[in-house]
Amino acid sequence: MSDRLVHVGVVAWAALVETVRRKDLYVVWMLAVFGLAGGSILATMGVRGIETFLRDITLTVVNFLSMAICIWLAARQVPEELTRRTLFPLLARPVRRFDVLLGKFVAVWLLSCFALVVLALVAWITLALFQAQVGPIFFQWVYLRALSFAPIAAMTMAMSLLMSPAATVVLSGLLTLFGTTFARTLAESVRAAEGAEQLVLKGVYFLLPHLDLFDLSQKTAYNYPPVPLWTLGVLLLYALAYVFVFLGLGELRFRRMAV
Amino acid sequence: MNLGRRGANNGAVETAALETVDLRIAYKSGWRGTAREAVSGLTLRVEPGEVVGFIGPNGAGKSSTIKALMGFVQPSGGEARLLGKPAGSIEARRQVGFLPEVALYYPWLSPMETLWMYGRLAGLTTAAARKQSLELLRKVGLEGREREWLKGFSKGMLQRVGIAQSLLGDPKLLILDEVSSGLDPLGRRDLRNLMLEQKQAGVTIFFSSHELTEVAQLCDRVILVHKGRVLDERPVAELLAELRRYWVRFRSDEEPRFPAQRTDQAWEAEFTSLAEWRKALDGLPAEAVLDAGEREGTLEEYFVRMVSD
Numbered sequence: 081m082s083d084r085l086v087h088v089g090v091v092a093w094a095a096l097v098e099t100v101r102r103k104d105l106y107v108v109w110m111l112a113v114f115g116l117a118g119g120s121i122l123a124t125m126g127v128r129g130i131e132t133f134l135r136d137i138t139l140t141v142v143n144f145l146s147m148a149i150c151i152w153l154a155a156r157q158v159p160e161e162l163t164r165r166t167l168f169p170l171l172a173r174p175v176r177r178f179d180v181l182l183g184k185f186v187a188v189w190l191l192s193c194f195a196l197v198v199l200a201l202v203a204w205i206t207l208a209l210f211q212a213q214v215g216p217i218f219f220q221w222v223y224l225r226a227l228s229f230a231p232i233a234a235m236t237m238a239m240s241l242l243m244s245p246a247a248t249v250v251l252s253g254l255l256t257l258f259g260t261t262f263a264r265t266l267a268e269s270v271r272a273a274e275g276a277e278q279l280v281l282k283g284v285y286f287l288l289p290h291l292d293l294f295d296l297s298q299k300t301a302y303n304y305p306p307v308p309l310w311t312l313g314v315l316l317l318y319a320l321a322y323v324f325v326f327l328g329l330g331e332l333r334f335r336r337m338a339v
Numbered sequence: 340m341n342l343g344r345r346g347a348n349n350g351a352v353e354t355a356a357l358e359t360v361d362l363r364i365a366y367k368s369g370w371r372g373t374a375r376e377a378v379s380g381l382t383l384r385v386e387p388g389e390v391v392g393f394i395g396p397n398g399a400g401k402s403s404t405i406k407a408l409m410g411f412v413q414p415s416g417g418e419a420r421l422l423g424k425p426a427g428s429i430e431a432r433r434q435v436g437f438l439p440e441v442a443l444y445y446p447w448l449s450p451m452e453t454l455w456m457y458g459r460l461a462g463l464t465t466a467a468a469r470k471q472s473l474e475l476l477r478k479v480g481l482e483g484r485e486r487e488w489l490k491g492f493s494k495g496m497l498q499r500v501g502i503a504q505s506l507l508g509d510p511k512l513l514i515l516d517e518v519s520s521g522l523d524p525l526g527r528r529d530l531r532n533l534m535l536e537q538k539q540a541g542v543t544i545f546f547s548s549h550e551l552t553e554v555a556q557l558c559d560r561v562i563l564v565h566k567g568r569v570l571d572e573r574p575v576a577e578l579l580a581e582l583r584r585y586w587v588r589f590r591s592d593e594e595p596r597f598p599a600q601r602t603d604q605a606w607e608a609e610f611t612s613l614a615e616w617r618k619a620l621d622g623l624p625a626e627a628v629l630d631a632g633e634r635e636g637t638l639e640e641y642f643v644r645m646v647s648d
Contacts, residue, residue, distance in 0.1 A: 083462065090459045094445060101447035101488070164443045169504055172409050172437035173460035174429045338366070338412040 087175045091183025092190070095157060099191055104153070108195045111145055112202040119206030131212035132301055138207055139297035142199045143225065147256055150192035150229045154236035155248040157184040158334070167339050178331045185233055185327060192229040196222065217306045221296040227315060228294035231322035232256050235289070238330035241337065259291035289322045354423040356512050356543035357385040357408065363416035364403045364567075377403040379567035380417065385545050387511075390538050392554035392575075393547040394638070395564035396646050401547040402440055404564070405516050409437055422512055433462065436510030438501045440517045446490035450481055450500050453489065454507060461508035468507070475503035480529050494521035502530060506537070513537060515546035519553050531557060551638035555579065561638065565646055575638075582636020584609050585616035588629045596622065605629055 099105065119138075158181070161167040170180060200222045207214055236252040243251070266288075270281045293315060296307065362381040365374040378400040385391045395401050406412045408419055410427015419426035422434050444453050451472055458468030476485050479499040489497065498521045505513060519527055527550075534544060534557055548554055554561060555575055562572040586609045589595075597619050599608035610616040620631060 087460055090456050094448065094456055097452070098445055098447045164445075165439060165441060166444055168409075168411065168439035169437065169444070169457060169501070170460070171411060172432060172435070172439070173457060174433040174462065175460050176429065336413065338406075 084179055087179040088183040088186060091180050092186040095184055095187035096190065099153065105191065105195065108149065108198050112198055115202045115206055119209050131210065134210050134212045135207060135214060136297065136301035138203045139221065139300055142203045143295065143297055146192065146196040146199055146225060147232065149195045150188065150232050151236050151249055151252050151256065153191055154188045154233040155240050155245045155252065157188060157237060158240050159245045162339060171339065177334045181237065181327060181330055181334055185237055188233045189229055192233065193226045196225055214300055215303045217296060217300050217304055220306050220312065221300045223312060224294040224296055224315060227319045228291050230319045231289045231326060234323040234326035238326045241330055241333045256291060259288050260295055263290045263292040355384045356387045356389065357421055357545050359383050359417065359419040361417035362404065362407060362414055362419055364407050364412060365415040377567055381564065381568060383562055383569055385543060387543050388541050390544040390557055390559050392558040392561040393545060393564065394551065394554060394561055394642065399564045400567040401564060402516060405514060405547065408514060434511045436505040436513045438505040438515040438518060444489050444497060444500055447488055449486045449488055450476055451485040453500060454504055457504045458507045463508055471507055475506055478533060479503045495523055495526050498522055499526060502533065511542060513542055513544045515544065518546045518548055519550045527553065551642060555638045563645055570645055578641060579636055582641055584611065584634045584636060585613060586634060587616065587620060587631040589623050589627045590629060591627055
């Protein structure tokens, strides 16, 4: 194995072990327990006729919570290394700063995926309790959500090199929300605008990751058939392109940053 | 810029273990703030195998210099090299062990895991990293505590972990910032032994410390920095000899012919030179001399004198 892969793996391992040991993911267990308990209580009351609404709301809640966990984990990785001064012995080794960033990114992505899988499992059980079963597209929804965490984590980590963790969480949260919810509205705005305004809107449209592409919650709620597999492949490449761009920007900042 | 030095005999260029030429480091506060220079044209050289103490008052530029040597900050001017490689480069860091001034390390990892991690980053195999980690933890006195999480460790114990991590991978050059910080007397003894062991193995050691007794015991040479520049550099033996004082206490009804201070019962005089002291003793009647002797100088006196001037 090349040295660089070892470096990335070791940094990711340390971040993973630390997050697990300091019980950061307890929030996921707590949310899972609350979700299951709430669902079980409601299920006893009967929800006939509103299964689609239940599917929609459950998946939206999972979308939101897993995204929040991803942003929160990504925003603190590098700033915490700085405040704890653990970055010094790390960077004193023959390690490239980009590899540190990549290792942290891998850890955040894996942890976010783990949180998503737990929450998705709870959602699946809860919906089963309501007799509001979901089709095979559910698994594609999970896959694409997991994929969407890659650009979100990379963007958040790049921003955390420029601002405080609190500011990073707020801004990254807003951008993610914007990319998920208003991307289509933006496309319509581009068509409607003219001149310089259109140019600016076009710039924003092409620069921001279209996170709405990774959201199959509506299709899952309405029990659509699965999307073609090539779509999933293209979206994987799309996500990787944004990871490359955001981590690259992060590296540009990190490389020159005084620690 | 050529950072080598020509040897006297064969004309070959000797590579310094550590060298800076006209190093400048400036920190800018805010986007439009003015830059404040922490290091202003610092030039120094450490030969392979030397143990050099890097001393100076707070804010003298010691930590900034060390950060530039490790590549943590970009110098605003000048040049720095470690073992002939540009400071901060991967090639330089491959051969250097570093102890930061204050590091908390990963609170949820054990010393064994921490050292294994740094060992792997230093290029050791998994097995070698594990073996060296165990060995070093024993050397720094943390045997039996290898598996405890660091969050329960005291500052001194974390410093021991730090010292152990700096020695991983058998570095050729050790850069230690505030090396004895937080260590109890036993820890300092262990540290002294470890550093002497490293010195005997030919490792170059460059360390900053405010513990001047430690510096005097361990170093071949001291470099004193003040206001971002080298104020003085001297072999420790030469310095201590220079700081040695000779004194005499004697009775006399008359004013002596050399500078002396009158106390209640007698006169007291102190000399910086052995010859002057002997001359003074020879000039005094034997029965008048109450006491005489020599006193070792301390780096503290030197430090205070140099920095206060």
